Amino acid sequence: xxxxxxxxxxxxxLRNPIMLASGTVGYGNEISEFTDLNKLGAIVxxxxxxxxxxxxxPQRITETPAGxxxxxxxxxxxxxxxxxxxIPFLKKFDVPLVCNIAASTIEEYVECTRxxxxxETIKAFEINISCPNVREGGLIFxxxxxxxxxxxxxxxSATDKPIIIKLSPNVSYIATFAKAAKENGAxxxxxxxxxxxxxxxxxxxxxxxxxxxxxxxGPAIKPVAIAKVLEISREVDIPIIGIGGIMDWxxxxxxxxxxxxxVQIGTLNFIDPSAPGKIVKDLEGYCEKMSVEKISSLTASYxx
Amino acid sequence: MFILNAxxxxxxxxxxxxxxxxxxxxxxxxxxxxxxxxxxxxSERVSPLLRxxxxxxxxxxxHLYLMFNIMGEGTNILAHKPKGSEIxxxxxxGNGFNLGGDYKTAVIVAGGLGAAPFPYFTRTLTGKKDIxxxxxxxxxxxxxxxNLKNVKEATEDGSRGFKGNVVQLLEKNIELLKSKKIKIFAxxxxxxxxxxxxxxIKNEFDCExxxxxxxxxxxxxCQGCSIESxxxxxxxLLVCKDGPVFNIKDVVI
Ligand SMILES: Cc1cc2nc3c(=O)[nH]c(=O)nc-3n(C[C@H](O)[C@H](O)[C@H](O)COP(=O)(O)OP(=O)(O)OC[C@H]3O[C@@H](n4cnc5c(N)ncnc54)[C@H](O)[C@@H]3O)c2cc1C
Ligand SMILES: Cc1cc2nc3c(=O)[nH]c(=O)nc-3n(C[C@H](O)[C@H](O)[C@H](O)COP(=O)(O)O)c2cc1C
Ligand code: FES
Numbered sequence: 200x201x202x203x204x205x206x207x208x209x210x211x212x213l214r215n216p217i218m219l220a221s222g223t224v225g226y227g228n229e230i231s232e233f234t235d236l237n238k239l240g241a242i243v244x245x246x247x248x249x250x251x252x253x254x255x256x257p258q259r260i261t262e263t264p265a266g267x268x269x270x271x272x273x274x275x276x277x278x279x280x281x282x283x284x285x286i287p288f289l290k291k292f293d294v295p296l297v298c299n300i301a302a303s304t305i306e307e308y309v310e311c312t313r314x315x316x317x318x319e320t321i322k323a324f325e326i327n328i329s330c331p332n333v334r335e336g337g338l339i340f341x342x343x344x345x346x347x348x349x350x351x352x353x354x355x356s357a358t359d360k361p362i363i364i365k366l367s368p369n370v371s372y373i374a375t376f377a378k379a380a381k382e383n384g385a386x387x388x389x390x391x392x393x394x395x396x397x398x399x400x401x402x403x404x405x406x407x408x409x410x411x412x413x414x415x416x417g418p419a420i421k422p423v424a425i426a427k428v429l430e431i432s433r434e435v436d437i438p439i440i441g442i443g444g445i446m447d448w449x450x451x452x453x454x455x456x457x458x459x460x461x462v463q464i465g466t467l468n469f470i471d472p473s474a475p476g477k478i479v480k481d482l483e484g485y486c487e488k489m490s491v492e493k494i495s496s497l498t499a500s501y502x503x
Numbered sequence: 504m505f506i507l508n509a510x511x512x513x514x515x516x517x518x519x520x521x522x523x524x525x526x527x528x529x530x531x532x533x534x535x536x537x538x539x540x541x542x543x544x545x546s547e548r549v550s551p552l553l554r555x556x557x558x559x560x561x562x563x564x565x566h567l568y569l570m571f572n573i574m575g576e577g578t579n580i581l582a583h584k585p586k587g588s589e590i591x592x593x594x595x596x597g598n599g600f601n602l603g604g605d606y607k608t609a610v611i612v613a614g615g616l617g618a619a620p621f622p623y624f625t626r627t628l629t630g631k632k633d634i635x636x637x638x639x640x641x642x643x644x645x646x647x648x649x650n651l652k653n654v655k656e657a658t659e660d661g662s663r664g665f666k667g668n669v670v671q672l673l674e675k676n677i678e679l680l681k682s683k684k685i686k687i688f689a690x691x692x693x694x695x696x697x698x699x700x701x702x703x704i705k706n707e708f709d710c711e712x713x714x715x716x717x718x719x720x721x722x723x724x725c726q727g728c729s730i731e732s733x734x735x736x737x738x739x740l741l742v743c744k745d746g747p748v749f750n751i752k753d754v755v756i
Contacts, residue, residue, distance in 0.1 A: 222725075222726075223724060223725065224724055225723060225724040225726075229720075229722050229723045230724060233504075233506065245726075251737065251738070253737060253738055253739060254726060254729065254739060256729070256731070256739075257716060257728075257729045257730060257731075257739070258716065258717055259717075259726070259727050259728075259729055260717050260718075260719050260725065260727035260728075261717060262551065262552060262553050262717075264550050265549040265550045265552055266552065267552065267553060267719060269719075269725070269727060271725070271726045274726050274729070274738070274739065417549070417552055418549040418552070466552075466719075468720070468724060469553065469554075469719040469720035469724065469725050470544060470552065470553060470554060471544070471591075472506070472593075472722070472724075473506055
């Protein structure tokens with residue numbers, strides 16, 4: 200059987216639904232030693248801001264049951280260094296590059312997009328309005344329907360390339376945010392970013408993270424993520440990229456059934472950087488066994 | 504860097520709850536350097552989720568040794584890996600000690616499990632440099648001298664060797680240290696490293712230190728293992744990639 204693993208995110212065609220999530224692959228070079236990037240659907244860069252960001256002071260991460268908390272604070276090299284030092288490496292691969300942008304003001308989102316859109320290697324933008332670890336540009340934008348609408352609208356006018364709005368799960372009703380993104384010109388949404396969490400050391404009574412709160416990721420958040428994807432899928436007609444706790448091909452199928460067109464792999468990259476490539480192979484095996492000719496037919500195939 | 508399933512050949516409790524795990528991993532053992540580390544996936548389950556970092560303790564042909572004590576769930580699982588089972592290891596990681604230079608005597612300074620990287624270090628330098636080892640712990644049960652040479656011991660409760668901490672023991676031997684061309688190589692708990700840093704600055708000793716912190720990936724993609732740099736104010740260094748070994752003057756401890 201000839202299996203078609205390709206999926207579409209707006210005008211962007213991916214050879215398969217497996218993308219690497221922002222902040223979990225840096226700028227691609229380290230992970231390329233373990234997974235053939237040319238075999239993946241797409242890779243998403245660490246969130247970029249106009250100027251370099253130092254990020255939060257240590258301790259930045261801690262493990263929790265079936266998950267981890269991180270408060271990296273968007274440490275990144277900035278747009279200029281990215282274009283000069285990171286793009287040449289990424290150019291060598293035949294894999295769609297999605298640039299994730301995080302900013303503290305609407306103007307900064309626009310300026311980042313405008314600068315980066317001239318680089319032909321970049322095939323799409325993912326707009327991070329949902330980082331829980333910085334105040335402006337993170338929780339504040341992600342929680343404000345007007346801000347999400349306005350950012351989407353302004354970024355839309357700064358580029359012709361597909362725009363993906365990365366949504367926060369730390370809201371009461373995620374579908375309204377997806378709707379605002381769609382109405383203002385987004386091509387897709389990705390869900391979810393991390394959930395706000397905290398952990399204490401019971402001896403010192405101090406928080407384990409210097410930032411006090413962090414973002415929860417990993418298998419622990421998978422059911423939450425699936426519920427959010429389903430909620431968007433039932434309410435809004437927009438391609439969804441599912442993210443949260445994917446550990447293997449079965450999780451990918453589950454996300455697709457719940458409404459995802461593609462998925463992103465995050466925390467798993469830290470544990471097994473060779474996993475993304477293996478998952479692509481396993482998906483093919485599943486499709487063969489289940490006689491699924493086009494993997495895209497799984498999207499929103501839930502039976503409620 | 505390799506990820507491989509290494510067969511467990513032996514888990515030995517060397518003494519007082521210190522374990523030595525011997526695995527077969529030629530690809531890694533043939534290239535790993537003293538001070539580098541491995542990131543070990545202790546189980547395939549989702550909890551514990553992340554890999555656990557361990558220094559390479561010793562190398563013998565195709566064998567790698569890790570030394571640890573039971574800190575929590577991850578090390579507990581590791582301590583009970585049966586012979587013949589496999590563990591998933593990722594490495595070699597980090598930069599290791601810079602063994603070159605025109606010093607004559609390598610001075611090892613370690614506290615508790617900070618001794619873990621030094622058997623391999625000692626093996627590698629034997630015949631090339633003189634070695635002096637200053638090993639400390641709270642009490643005699645914490646002093647680990649496995650496969651070390653020319654050891655001087657310090658315990659805070661006086662139950663073995665010098666009574667006091669290991670930096671006080673260095674102070675006591677200052678004449679000896681000053682009479683030689685030395686370079687210090689250290690690993691241990693933060694209070695020890697802080698005291699050592701002042702000691703090295705005061706006496707103008709060159710010192711490399713192996714640092715520790717919470718890690719997720721171990722190879723530079725998560726940005727979780729930041730450490731404050733003295734020289735570069737505009738960014739943090741990464742313990743896993745820029746370290747774990749740093750010149751003690753270069754980082755905030
Ligand atoms: C480069 C490096 C080399 C190491 N080498 C050795 C060695 O040779 N022998 C040895 O016994 N131990 C070593 N350690 C420490 C070892 O990794 C921890 O003891 C181990 O992770 C404990 O795991 P656990 O599940 O048993 O403990 P738990 O306490 O249940 O879990 C450990 C959790 O704490 C976090 N953590 C680990 N270390 C720290 C830290 N310093 N500060 C804050 N959080 C932390 C980890 O992210 C992990 O999720 C090293 C650490 C590093 C970074
Ligand atoms: C250490 C770490 C850093 C992250 N950095 C970013 C980031 O810079 N930008 C972003 O949009 N998401 C970031 N994320 C969120 C992930 O892209 C993803 O949405 C989240 O981790 C959930 O997926 P997972 O459970 O598969 O990890 C980060 C996650 C982790 C664990
Ligand atoms: S542990 Fe991930 S970057 Fe160092």
